[in-house]
Amino acid sequence: MTNQSLAQETGAEPAQDRHFVTALARGLQVLAAFLPGEGSLSNQQLAQRTGLPKSTVSRLSYTLTRLGYLAQDAESGGYRPGLAGLSLAGGLLGSFxxxxxxxxxxxxxxxxxxxxxxxxxxxxxxxxxxxxxxxx
Incomplete structure (x- = not known):
């Protein structure tokens, strides 16, 4: 999801919305870039899918890995969704x-x-x- 598609969904330009946290939106873009059943993705692939600069994706993937939302593959160095994401699903599964x-x-x-x-x-x-x- 790009910043443009985020703006379309919220009905406002993120830069003009003082309540909009761009860093959080970018981190969620990285997490949403993974498709079911695929292997790990490199920072370059994540940057292509999200439209974010590779340097931004590198910082986000590092942070998300430290928090457990991404896991790094030892062989390829790529990333895949981590187990901490299940904690987010817990709230959803609890309500539905x-x-x-x-x-x-x-x-x-x-x-x-x-x-x-x-x-x-x-x-x-x-x-x-x-x-x-x-x-x-």
Whole structure:
């Protein structure tokens, strides 16, 4: 998401909005640049996706890594979303209990087809399971 698209979403130019925190918006742009199922991204790739200068992306990726929102791949030096991002999702999942909505459907499907079903979130190459239903 570029600053221009941020301005379109908020209805104001960020530079003209004294309540708008540009540094925070840029950090969130970096986090939003990752697509599901892809590997790590370099600072150059993040800069291309966000439209931010590479030096800015380098500082943001360093900060986000120190805070655990990004994890650095030892081999490639690239970045992937870190586990601290799950703490942000906790608030969302707490307000929208996806397990409560999906659970009955998953149980019915498991029973009808005599299989197990699971609901999970991808975290790098790992999956965090939110709910699992087993057939009898």
């Amino acid at each position: 209990d996806i397990r409560r909505v999906a659970g009955p459907l998953m149980r019915a499907f498991s029973q009808a087809h005599a299989i197990s079903t699971s609901l999970g979130l991808l975290d790098g190459t790992d999956i965090v399971y939110l709910e699992t239903c087993r057939s009898q």
